[in-house]
Amino acid sequence: MSAAEPLVLAIDQGTSATKAILVDRRGDIVAHGSVPLELSTPAPGWVEQSAEEIWAGCARAVAACLDGRDASRVAAIGLSTQRESLLLWDRATGEPLSPLISWLDKRTAGDPALLRAVPRAELVREVSGLPLDPMFSAPKAAWLLDRYDPDRRRSRAGELCLGTVDSWLLFKLGGAHLIEVGNAARTQLLDVRRCAWDRRLTQIFDVPLEVLPQVVPSQGPFPSTRGLAPLADGVPVTAVLGDSHAALFAHAGWTPGTVKATYGTGSSVMAVVPSAARVSSGLCLTVAWQTGGNPTWAVEGNVRSTGATVNWLAGVLGRGPAELAELAADSSEGVVVVPAFGGLGAPWWDENAVGLISGLTLGTRAGHLARAALESIAFQVEDVVAAVERETGPVTRLLADGGPTGNPVLMRLQADTSGRLVERALARDLSALGAAHLAGLTRGVWDRAALERLDRPRESYAPGGDETTRARRLAHWHTAVRRARLQPTSGDSDLPPARAVGVPHRTPEPSTVQGAS
């Protein structure tokens, strides 16, 4: 390393792009690089990405970020990655045998790999902290092995490697087959309390232990860089975090009581909890990170469609997503959009919920629909925050990050809908920043006190309106959610059948998850 002030490089490998940032000792982002990433949808419900393209994208993002910079000043590297997505590769050749099956992929809904776990759903949930859902890695692992190693012979012989994106990048960097514990906690194969693979879960999904990576704490040890020009080989990777976990870390959400919401295609609401006690059925229990030997647990609720709803409606109306906020009327005039495009995630976890628009009249205009689409984001996030509040106690402020938070209409709506102070992070790329913060901490670029003091600029939105109006609006939303979750009765036999059933979840009744509403 040169004598000049050290810099930390962070790579955020996400679903739609790979970003790299360079962070100085004050915590300021001094350079960026970004490379878009393709998704392919070869069959209905299938979503794949190319593992080699992901690796190439990381290299290009790093090169773009370091362009014109002194690469020898990079003292440490942090990785933040999309989670749950999974691929299979050959250990000896390092060649991917499969594409990366995205977390968005629903191919395992109704597949034997997932259905054989249904009778053990309660055990799976208790041990892994996660409800059965095609989003998580375990059913993807079973699906991949059923195709590429049906008798599991090559898996048991140690010839194959299953891995999430962090595993893949670490393998490409240093040849070791590892997974960071927070990412492992999202596979549904980990005992979330012991932070170790669980034999009952691996048996349920028929995934031999030999094909799984070694679970490593969030500060490593990880391999150093190799082949990531213009970096010299040997720069240490000193932090790996799941992207949602990394955003919570960047918000300084290290203690119970701080709740963050990351807005993107979907949204993740997450908060650290004091212990790994059982959580309510609407939320997931996960490992936020493991530093200094101790795991920190968090509860998380994933909303499937937030930014995606805006993109969808903008497309339908022939507008750009940014125009939708300008188009939005001051009121939806009773129109409610329930964006259950692929069922509903937290806190409902209902595969069979259908997307709907309710409250249409002959007076409904595009502006009312635009308003209702934005409101659906605020309502869904609030449903999860209310569930988190039941686990952690009063939540008076909500820390927000992600692209859609740049929309002031949405942020004001969130504050008014939630009745909580919303504080939006002004820094871009919070997931990358969180990985940089932890990597710099591990490497001694800053100590804990200096990390706490780093500037975290925010913009605040105080809640407006009164409690009665808030409760009435939420009740109206929940009525529409109940309609979206309504199943046809046998008397509706002249109607087309409900779409293919995924996994029957035990879902909470609206009345039990509305909480304060």
Ligand SMILES: O=P(O)(O)OC[C@H](O)CO
């Ligand atoms: O790639 P993102 O930022 O949409 O995040 C994906 C999540 O990690 C999926 O759980």
